[in-house]
Amino acid sequence: QVHLVESGGGLVQPGGSLxxxxxxxxxxISINAMGWYRQAPGKQRxxxxxxxxxxxxxxxxxxxxxxxxxxxxxxxxxxxxMNSLKPEDTAVYYCNLESWRTYWGQGTxxxxxx
Numbered sequence: 370q371v372h373l374v375e376s377g378g379g380l381v382q383p384g385g386s387l388x389x390x391x392x393x394x395x396x397x398i399s400i401n402a403m404g405w406y407r408q409a410p411g412k413q414r415x416x417x418x419x420x421x422x423x424x425x426x427x428x429x430x431x432x433x434x435x436x437x438x439x440x441x442x443x444x445x446x447x448x449x450x451m452n453s454l455k456p457e458d459t460a461v462y463y464c465n466l467e468s469w470r471t472y473w474g475q476g477t478x479x480x481x482x483x
Contacts, residue, residue: 404427455481462478
């Protein structure tokens with residue numbers, strides 16, 4: 370069983386920054402990719418950023434230039450540095466790990482508001 374624990378969410382003013390972390394524990398045979406999704410109230414869950422074991426990255430257009438995903442696969446950890454946050458970034462952010470199956474964290478709330 371694999372367990373993902375997110376941290377780093379909270380309340381921040383527009384223009385501020387937050388850094389999310391996701392640590393995976395348990396029996397991890399291999400990691401193909403890790404990523405971050407988010408779900409705002411009344412909206413579908415969407416992919417925000419993803420990083421493969423080879424280091425390739427993907428960003429949603431809405432966060433390009435503001436968010437940066439990085440990983441330490443030796444520690445089974447992925448990070449999301451979020452800068453220049455906007456109210457529309459408000460959502461629950463979920464960590465995702467792609468192995469022989471897909472695992473999800475419980476989510477961490479990010480609220481951008483003045």
